[in-house]
Amino acid sequence: MKVNGLLVLGVVLVVVASLWLVKTWVWTNNLGEDDLSSLNGLDTAEIPANCEEHRHDPCALFECMVDSCWCFEGYPGPVLYEGNGFVLSEAEARYAMEDYLESRGGLTVKNAVKLNEAFYNVFAEDAEGNEEVFTVAADGSIIKTICGV
Known part of the structure; x- marks a missing residue:
């Protein structure tokens, strides 16, 4: 049971990290600035x-x-x-x-x-x-x- 709990926790952490990376990749330009904030x-x-x-x-x-x-x-x-x-x-x-x-x-x-x-x-x-x-x-x-x- 302890192994299943750790496995679930690991999967959740991987999903959260993946979502964060995708969000960063989509919304950030190569200067590290938010694309929307750099527009005028x-x-x-x-x-x-x-x-x-x-x-x-x-x-x-x-x-x-x-x-x-x-x-x-x-x-x-x-x-x-x-x-x-x-x-x-x-x-x-x-x-x-x-x-x-x-x-x-x-x-x-x-x-x-x-x-x-x-x-x-x-x-x-x-x-x-x-x-x-x-x-x-x-x-x-x-x-x-x-x-x-």
Whole structure:
């Protein structure tokens, strides 16, 4: 009877260890990080095939996906904040911009508009009513963009 109890215990331990290894193998990438936690909004956004190569570069992706628009080229550069999360709605884009501007002061967020699956334009004003437009990417990156002809 003692041998049967040890055999059952051994089988249970082998099954538990096997399940743990399978779970680790399925859910973990080769860096040991959880696959889901290493994703961001640009990783999961629907990107047109012709822009896919720019998925991890918010400026290049923006220029590819939005006609007659490009990233600001002056100082301090177009990427004001590098995101690594998810922005899934106009409200979240607005919140990301408000959070960014909080420490800088001088501008108040007025509105956010979804451009496509990867970008939102966020409109802010200074005390005199002068408007500035920022672009928030689906990963939370904030970039300074310009649109025109």
